[in-house]
Amino acid sequence: MTLPPFPVEDLLIHHPPAFEEEWRELIRKLMFTVVFFVLIAPNFIKAHYAKKTPPKRRDESFDDSFESLSIGNGKVITRTIINGKEQKVVAKQRKAKKNTAAKEKDSEEEDDKKVVEVPGFVFILLNIAFIFTIVTLILKSPNNIDTARRVYVAPLLRPEETASIIQMGHEAAARRADRAKKELALLKLENDDDKNGAAIYDLEKILEWPEGYKKDRHEAYPTTDLNVVVDFSQEDKKFLKKILDARLSPILERVYGVTRDSIRANDIFLVRYDGKGQNKLTVHQDSSHISFNVLLNDEFEGGGTRFHNRYDKTHMDAKPKVGQVLINNAVVHHEGLPTTKGTRYILVGFMNVDVKDPWTRERSDVSVFSTILSIPWLCVGLKQALMFSRISSNRAGNTNQVFSKNFYVNSMLSQSVIRFAEIGDASAPHGIVNLVDEKDTEKFLNTLEEYHQSHPMKGARWYSGQGIYTNLDGSFKSYWKERKQNPDKFREDL
Ligand SMILES: O=C(O)CCC(=O)C(=O)O
Numbered sequence: 001m002t003l004p005p006f007p008v009e010d011l012l013i014h015h016p017p018a019f020e021e022e023w024r025e026l027i028r029k030l031m032f033t034v035v036f037f038v039l040i041a042p043n044f045i046k047a048h049y050a051k052k053t054p055p056k057r058r059d060e061s062f063d064d065s066f067e068s069l070s071i072g073n074g075k076v077i078t079r080t081i082i083n084g085k086e087q088k089v090v091a092k093q094r095k096a097k098k099n100t101a102a103k104e105k106d107s108e109e110e111d112d113k114k115v116v117e118v119p120g121f122v123f124i125l126l127n128i129a130f131i132f133t134i135v136t137l138i139l140k141s142p143n144n145i146d147t148a149r150r151v152y153v154a155p156l157l158r159p160e161e162t163a164s165i166i167q168m169g170h171e172a173a174a175r176r177a178d179r180a181k182k183e184l185a186l187l188k189l190e191n192d193d194d195k196n197g198a199a200i201y202d203l204e205k206i207l208e209w210p211e212g213y214k215k216d217r218h219e220a221y222p223t224t225d226l227n228v229v230v231d232f233s234q235e236d237k238k239f240l241k242k243i244l245d246a247r248l249s250p251i252l253e254r255v256y257g258v259t260r261d262s263i264r265a266n267d268i269f270l271v272r273y274d275g276k277g278q279n280k281l282t283v284h285q286d287s288s289h290i291s292f293n294v295l296l297n298d299e300f301e302g303g304g305t306r307f308h309n310r311y312d313k314t315h316m317d318a319k320p321k322v323g324q325v326l327i328n329n330a331v332v333h334h335e336g337l338p339t340t341k342g343t344r345y346i347l348v349g350f351m352n353v354d355v356k357d358p359w360t361r362e363r364s365d366v367s368v369f370s371t372i373l374s375i376p377w378l379c380v381g382l383k384q385a386l387m388f389s390r391i392s393s394n395r396a397g398n399t400n401q402v403f404s405k406n407f408y409v410n411s412m413l414s415q416s417v418i419r420f421a422e423i424g425d426a427s428a429p430h431g432i433v434n435l436v437d438e439k440d441t442e443k444f445l446n447t448l449e450e451y452h453q454s455h456p457m458k459g460a461r462w463y464s465g466q467g468i469y470t471n472l473d474g475s476f477k478s479y480w481k482e483r484k485q486n487p488d489k490f491r492e493d494l
Pocket residue numbers: 223271281286293304305334335336337346348
């Protein structure tokens with residue numbers, strides 16, 4: 001895998017690992033570990049025990065022995081005792097000599113074999129040490145240390161851009177409210193509550209304060225929000241995409257060591273917290289690999305994002321400046337702290353790293369260390385497997401069954417998700433890391449933009465991959481009816 005150059009490396013005050021070199025180093029260490037534990041250590045142990053074990057004394061009464069007696073005419077009579085029974089063989093002298101030599105050799109080799117007696121527990125310990133070393137090397141690799149539990153802070157938007165995005169949200173909410181009012185009026189005219197009751201309930205929900213915003217997305221942890229793909233205008237999405245391509249793609253590449261063409265947003269949404277409405281989000285982890293969260297304004301009190309460690313129960317709060325983005329591995333437990341006064345706006349994105357492109361099914365260049373050997377991403381994979389397992393269990397006879405309906409398989413998967421998350425929390429240092437000095441914000445953004453203009457590159461998939469589940473074979477299923485109703489909204493080429 002080759003990552004493109006990061007044009008603002010010299011503006012970083014914290015340098016994430018140089019992944020390609022780190023991975024080569026890790027492969028070298030893993031190879032040395034295998035050679036050491038499979039070839040070197042067992043031979044040392046044998047040599048050690050060979051010295052310690054005294055040569056075995058032969059049992060005189062029940063042992064194989066032989067003696068030769070020359071009887072002239074170039075012939076020899078050989079008397080052999082095998083397990084106490086005497087056998088006599090008459091043979092030509094030369095042959096007999098050969099027989100004698102061969103038997104002496106056999107008997108020496110047998111002695112050698114018998115001499116090295118290594119107690120069984122030594123090899124058990126060796127195997128445990130082998131597995132422990134491999135696991136420790138992987139756990140302490142950059143994907144499980146630097147990128148797993150750290151929250152990175154970087155500049156992303158200029159103040160006027162943050163204000164524009166809030167305005168785009170207001171306009172999108174007003175469009176939704178208008179539509180909802182019209183549809184509601186038509187449904188009410190029909191005067192058929194049995195048929196239209198559910199639809200009327202949904203439309204009235206849209207018209208509740210704050211008007212036009214969604215209040216019931218993200219089932220378990222609903223936020224008051226708008227989805228960029230379906231609710232923003234194509235023009236606004238074009239504006240946003242340019243920023244994300246030029247600025248966020250390279251930051252994500254640099255921090256997570258994955259190329260931008262493997263990154264796919266499965267949701268990008270504008271969230272609002274109001275002192276007198278939905279003002280917080282309780283502790284959760286996101287359903288993706290990587291999350292970003294940009295603060296769009298500061299006319300509020302309270303707020304901020306709290307990140308938790310499940311293992312030692314500590315936490316830390318991120319209070320970014322307007323326009324700064326927080327990026328973190330989605331598996332880190334976090335919450336939106338209560339906004340006590342005013343309105344707090346943030347733009348949030350959930351992103352996946354696809355090992356296979358869901359459309360072409362081609363393998364992306366993602367290193368195995370950033371996928372199954374990275375605990376946070378392994379957790380996401382296990383969660384996905386669990387979800388498939390449950391989907392399969394729900395629909396009897398489902399031909400797409402990926403995992404088992406079996407209760408034990410489901411329990412094992414859900415336990416693994418929890419335990420791996422705890423191992424991740426226990427093994428990696430947590431922290432909030434500022435990537436760029438505030439005074440260099442303009443320079444950082446300008447340089448990224450200039451580089452993007454002079455080296456145009458396809459960005460990540462910001463819109464086309466939203467609202468889908470990828471299957472283990474790389475194919476995908478959609479879970480948003482909007483995808484089918486408005487395929488145009490999911491286009492990347494705006
Ligand atoms: O309010 C915040 O800063 C957290 C938002 C969040 O975690 C989410 O929307 O998933």
